[in-house]
Amino acid sequence: MSELTLLKHIDNPDAPRIESYEKSGGYEGLRRVLKDFSPDEVIEYVKACKLRGRGGAGFPTGIKWDFVPKEDGKPHYLCCNADEGEPGTFKDRLLMERDPHQMIEGMVITAYATGCNIAYVYIRGEYGLSIRRVQDAINAARARGYLGDNILGSGHSLEIHLHIGAGAYICGEETALLESIEGRRGMPKLKPPFPAVAGLYECPTVVNNVETFACLPHIFRLGSDWFTSIGPEDAPGPKLFALSGRLKQRGVFELPMSISLGALIEDYGHGAITGTLKAAIPGGVSAPMIPASGFDVGMDFSSLAAVDSMLGSAAVIALDETSSIPVVARRITEFFSHESCGKCTPCREGLTWAAKILRRIESGDGLPGDPAQLEMLCGGIFGNSFCALGDGAAWALAATLKHFRPEYDALITRKTATG
């Protein structure tokens, strides 16, 4: 077990208080940044650390910041994506509820690097305690001079406001999130232009995930050598993994990304509740499931991509022998169908159709051609939907057919045989 950083103080009930945070080195990273670094040097430092976004896509954070135009005369905006809605994911919630100043400090560092004076934290409306804790943290940070005008005498100013989501998974997609802050329906927009160039109110906008921000204070307090010494070379630093489903122990664990899925499940999840595991979803329900025979895979961006899955939100959902794969697929597909914003036809109609077929199979009325029909639909949705929601849904469904086709066939032929 490596030493904890992000979760080090999570069990201390005083951790959300700014006094407690400062006592454990909080806001030292920010002081160092404001004293010793120019904004460009902050960006270069984060690039050298190879910090990759913790929201799902794993894009290099420093490179994203570098896309923001310099001295363009426009206001720049910063957004924290705290719309954690990927089923199985609850890591950002833990950070916001138990140690929220890490994220706030990371936001101030980012705003300094990218020239932002206004920031919004987009928190999903279901996270009542997160909302209260983050607002309290903002108020405390402001009272201490870490927010507001001329932060710690640096000349840089920043205000952070909360924008509360209202139950739309799609708003986790960054362009939909920005639309939502602008007072519109959360429907994704075409990229390019990317938000870094034309985002909120058509101005340059940086959007990062809660956990990404939370890494930054530690990077500048402990140094890039500390950060790059953890985990694989192309994905260094501490990472939070959320474990749920049919595991004896569930929760959030901080580990290097080099850990294998199997070790995560056995050593931290303590194995299946009943008998043996048959599969696991490695990164929230958009990530294609991996059968137990493939558990010897590293929980990092490139290793999971190599086995046709993805790290996504690093939320592992384990399935044991009591879990019916067609039922799991039905539930996942219903989720995506419900959360489809309706903008594009492949996602809106394709997922509705797929869910209907899956319900039919589950109720025993499946037709012999249904699995092929589902495969056809997956092919039609994947690559043709407007944003990643449709792609993820199709990819996740296709993996259930690829690895567990006999379970579908058994449900269908049982009916054919008896009916």
Place this chain on the structure above:
Amino acid sequence: MSPPANPRASTAPVTDAATTAPGTALTTAVVKSDLAGPLRDIVARYPKARSAIMPALYLAQDKYGHLDGVVYAAVADLLRVPEIQVFEVASFYTLFAREPRGTFHIQLCDNLSCMLLGADHMRACLEHRLGIQAGQSTRDGMFTLSLVECIGSCDVAPAMMINQDQYSNLDEAKLTDILDQLTLGNPTEPGDSGDPGAQEEQP
């Protein structure tokens, strides 16, 4: 087991006698005067007033229980945006209620992690106890039962929210206890995941 219908997708109205609509006595002028003060501070956070539509709808919903045309007109007037823009937002986001809801809005998560740990059974228990289907309200206006997507309580599944409070690690006995207490008028302490004891320990 027959697959559940999808109550999220339906616009099943609540039972007619569910609640007395608090909006009936409201006029646009009253709503405007109620919201104008708090909304002024909110509008100041954004460069464009349209951004305050969601916060304004939350203010109204907290005050009146649900949203209707009177509220949309008032918010549109206050923010100087077309009313359709307010309605577009109100009708897109599931946390905005456009129908009256019971005093206690039970939101049971039945997404994957909760489903794998018995959410469907919890649903059956709730429906049996309340005598309604998911998507409906009890006749006395006390309870509305909804199925919701993941609420981020996957480690302590199955889980639900009642109004703003989270309840986790549900089983039949716990559910009965929670509903008994609510019916008697003294809610049990919700299983706040902010309590460090609720989290699994690091090995």
